[in-house]
Amino acid sequence: MKLRPLLFSIAFGVMLPRLTRAAEGLPGTPVVSGGIGATVCFSMIIAICLTLALIYGLVWLKQRDAWANVMFSLLAIGTAGMAGCELGMMRSVSTEAFGAVLRGYHVAVWVTIVGFVGFVRSHLKTDRAWLGGTVIGIRTLSLIPNFVGGAVSVNYRQITSLVRIPLLGEAVSVPVGVPNPWMLLAQFSLLLLLAYVTDAAVTCWRRGDRRRAVTVGGGLMLFISVGIIQSILVFWGLVRMPLSASVYFLGMVLVMGFELSRDVLNAGALSKELKAQRRELAHMSRVSVMGVLSASIAHELNQPLTAILSNAQAGQRFLAAPEPDLAEVREILKDIAAEDVRAGNVIRGLRAMMKNDPPRRERLDANQVIETVVLLLHAESALRNVVVQKRLAADLPMILGDLVQLQQVVLNLLMNALEAMDALPPGSGRIEVCTDAAEAGWVRIRVNDNGPGIPAEKLARIYEPFVTTKSAGMGMGLSVCRSIVAASGGRIRADNNPGGGATFTVTLPTHPSAENAV
Amino acid sequence: MSVPVRSVVFIVDDDASVRKGLGRLMRSAGYHAEAFESAEAFLVHPPADLPACLILDVMMPGLDGPALQERLEASGNLLPIIFLSGHADVPTSVRAMKHGALDFLQKPVEDHILLQAVEVALEGSARTRAESGEISGIRSRLELLTPREREVLEQVITGALNKQIAATLGIAEKTVKIHRAKVMHKMGAGSVAELVRLAARTGIEPAAR
Numbered sequence: 001m002k003l004r005p006l007l008f009s010i011a012f013g014v015m016l017p018r019l020t021r022a023a024e025g026l027p028g029t030p031v032v033s034g035g036i037g038a039t040v041c042f043s044m045i046i047a048i049c050l051t052l053a054l055i056y057g058l059v060w061l062k063q064r065d066a067w068a069n070v071m072f073s074l075l076a077i078g079t080a081g082m083a084g085c086e087l088g089m090m091r092s093v094s095t096e097a098f099g100a101v102l103r104g105y106h107v108a109v110w111v112t113i114v115g116f117v118g119f120v121r122s123h124l125k126t127d128r129a130w131l132g133g134t135v136i137g138i139r140t141l142s143l144i145p146n147f148v149g150g151a152v153s154v155n156y157r158q159i160t161s162l163v164r165i166p167l168l169g170e171a172v173s174v175p176v177g178v179p180n181p182w183m184l185l186a187q188f189s190l191l192l193l194l195a196y197v198t199d200a201a202v203t204c205w206r207r208g209d210r211r212r213a214v215t216v217g218g219g220l221m222l223f224i225s226v227g228i229i230q231s232i233l234v235f236w237g238l239v240r241m242p243l244s245a246s247v248y249f250l251g252m253v254l255v256m257g258f259e260l261s262r263d264v265l266n267a268g269a270l271s272k273e274l275k276a277q278r279r280e281l282a283h284m285s286r287v288s289v290m291g292v293l294s295a296s297i298a299h300e301l302n303q304p305l306t307a308i309l310s311n312a313q314a315g316q317r318f319l320a321a322p323e324p325d326l327a328e329v330r331e332i333l334k335d336i337a338a339e340d341v342r343a344g345n346v347i348r349g350l351r352a353m354m355k356n357d358p359p360r361r362e363r364l365d366a367n368q369v370i371e372t373v374v375l376l377l378h379a380e381s382a383l384r385n386v387v388v389q390k391r392l393a394a395d396l397p398m399i400l401g402d403l404v405q406l407q408q409v410v411l412n413l414l415m416n417a418l419e420a421m422d423a424l425p426p427g428s429g430r431i432e433v434c435t436d437a438a439e440a441g442w443v444r445i446r447v448n449d450n451g452p453g454i455p456a457e458k459l460a461r462i463y464e465p466f467v468t469t470k471s472a473g474m475g476m477g478l479s480v481c482r483s484i485v486a487a488s489g490g491r492i493r494a495d496n497n498p499g500g501g502a503t504f505t506v507t508l509p510t511h512p513s514a515e516n517a518v
Numbered sequence: 519m520s521v522p523v524r525s526v527v528f529i530v531d532d533d534a535s536v537r538k539g540l541g542r543l544m545r546s547a548g549y550h551a552e553a554f555e556s557a558e559a560f561l562v563h564p565p566a567d568l569p570a571c572l573i574l575d576v577m578m579p580g581l582d583g584p585a586l587q588e589r590l591e592a593s594g595n596l597l598p599i600i601f602l603s604g605h606a607d608v609p610t611s612v613r614a615m616k617h618g619a620l621d622f623l624q625k626p627v628e629d630h631i632l633l634q635a636v637e638v639a640l641e642g643s644a645r646t647r648a649e650s651g652e653i654s655g656i657r658s659r660l661e662l663l664t665p666r667e668r669e670v671l672e673q674v675i676t677g678a679l680n681k682q683i684a685a686t687l688g689i690a691e692k693t694v695k696i697h698r699a700k701v702m703h704k705m706g707a708g709s710v711a712e713l714v715r716l717a718a719r720t721g722i723e724p725a726a727r
Contacts (some may be wrong), residue, residue, distance in 0.1 A: 328542075
């Protein structure tokens with residue numbers, strides 16, 4: 001797949017000189033032909049280059065740091081310009097017109113080389129930037145004899161005549177003239193460019209990115225070498241054929257465009273990976289919160305177990321009596337069953353939080369989510385001597401989200417509030433968690449505490465990873481909360497209360513089926 | 519057919535199910551149990567005038583187990599305490615034991631372990647009550663002594679002879695003899711050895727010589 005544009009370009013580049021060389025037998029003989037093969041071919045090159053330039057230019061507008069894209073656009077525009085000039089020269093009928101186009105041609109070449117150097121720099125990440133700078137510098141210098149000094153261009157001191165030769169079934173103009181020695185400067189810049197690409201490819205190879213070194217570095221080296229050979233043969237009058245450097249540059253444009261498109265495709269894979277990592281992070285964060293809560297969860301489990309054991313052993317003793325009180329024993333068995341269910345619920349909640357299932361979009365009752373989490377935190381809040389009050393709206397619409405993730409959001413917010421209470425005198429901490437449906441289509445969950453609040457300078461940054469107001473916090477909780485809430489299509493905001501403490505507000509969209517119910 | 523209550527087991531735990539279970543276990547073993555949902559509720563309850571012990575949860579909202587222990591200790595209440603804890607916390611248990619807790623048991627607790635601890639606690643409580651009854655008897659007898667007789671008592675228990683006591687206090691030996699007889703009589707002591715034991719029980723130190 002990736003080889004196809006490469007092979008096409010090489011084939012085209014090799015074929016072209018052969019076709020023209022076939023016409024060499026008739027130097028100076030005007031060839032009359034009604035074909036327009038060359039015009040069509042070069043117009044296509046222009047169209048392809050401009051299209052690619054436009055696409056990657058737009059990508060750059062979206063991602064201003066993607067410098068390889070803008071450099072690629074520059075290269076493609078330059079190549080389109082070269083193709084345009086080459087076509088113009090081929091179709092010139094006077095030496096003056098030919099000379100004027102040739103001078104302009106070097107501007108297009110300059111643009112192409114600047115884009116080329118920039119692309120290689122940002123894409124292959126060579127560390128010899130000075131070499132690229134030198135290439136551009138020398139190329140810029142070569143523009144001086146191109147425009148100043150009375151020569152036709154940097155290539156010719158003088159063009160004596162135009163010869164018509166056939167190319168792709170069309171008669172095209174080829175110049176006959178006196179070479180300009182300054183041309184060495186321009187060609188030297190091309191050799192340096194080859195050295196620059198070679199160096200970049202080698203660096204890339206050594207760094208271990210061999211695929212990129214071979215496809216980009218190797219491809220560019222090949223096309224640039226062919227371009228250099230042709231320009232030497234043509235301008236020094238060794239071979240009579242029209243200039244067709246844009247064909248080789250098109251090859252480079254295609255190689256680079258293919259390479260850049262890989263990046264665009266990779267971005268899709270990266271975003272997938274990022275999503276998976278975010279899920280993993282949420283899971284890790286959940287597991288670590290469970291770790292923090294382990295002592296209080298153990299207590300939460302121990303209570304029903306204690307009740308079960310003492311009930312069961314009391315039952316055995318009652319039954320061992322000469323006249324067992326069977327009514328009492330029946331009560332005992334009922335209580336044991338109830339306590340077993342209670343312990344099972346703790347385990348179930350714990351297991352759900354530890355699971356790492358892909359998130360689902362399901363119908364949820366926000367009140368139920370809060371009840372579960374408050375129960376899970378019962379021992380923790382008792383231990384910290386903090387009162388957690390619930391004010392849950394009756395007939396709250398159902399919401400859409402993942403149960404475990406939403407529990408995690410509420411758990412993180414409540415844990416933060418509980419930990420904020422450490423700053424208060426024991427027994428004075430109050431946390432209130434409320435739900436309401438103030439806005440149609442949305443359910444609001446608020447967690448509000450009377451702790452010290454959030455320092456103003458941190459209020460805007462608390463959702464960033466590793467930003468924390470706690471002395472021993474990782475700073476992951478709120479970051480995870482925000483990504484979960486955002487993935488559910490909701491919002492989260494934090495405010496300091498006028499009377500002290502902080503309020504976190506999570507707003508979540510209702511389940512579509514809830515619209516009718518409300 | 520209510521059996522007269524001879525002892526009482528107090529239970530303080532914030533968890534209703536645990537209170538209920540422990541209460542049943544105590545009743546199944548023939549004890550009378552009274553359960554409270556918080557330390558605060560227990561403190562406002564009038565103390566029992568019976569041998570008693572306390573099964574106390576460590577972790578509770580509000581006043582927790584160790585805090586209740588401190589309150590009781592500060593108010594001179596010698597109720598034996600059996601702690602029940604959800605998780606092994608060495609510093610808490612060491613602290614509780616240093617403050618005189620009778621035992622520190624893990625939840626869930628086996629009936630024979632808990633019941634044995636309760637038995638020991640109630641025996642201890644009965645003994646303490648008997649001892650404190652004896653001591654308050656000695657104290658009330660001590661109250662009967664005049665200041666001079668008290669001085670003589672403190673001298674006698676050092677093992678001093680009447681002559682030496684007379685010299686120390688600057689009174690006649692004959693007077694010492696009279697005081698000594700009165701002290702022995704009022705304290706109900708048949709010998710100097712018994713007088714020394716009684717004095718030691720109430721913490722009276724022999725006078726410095």
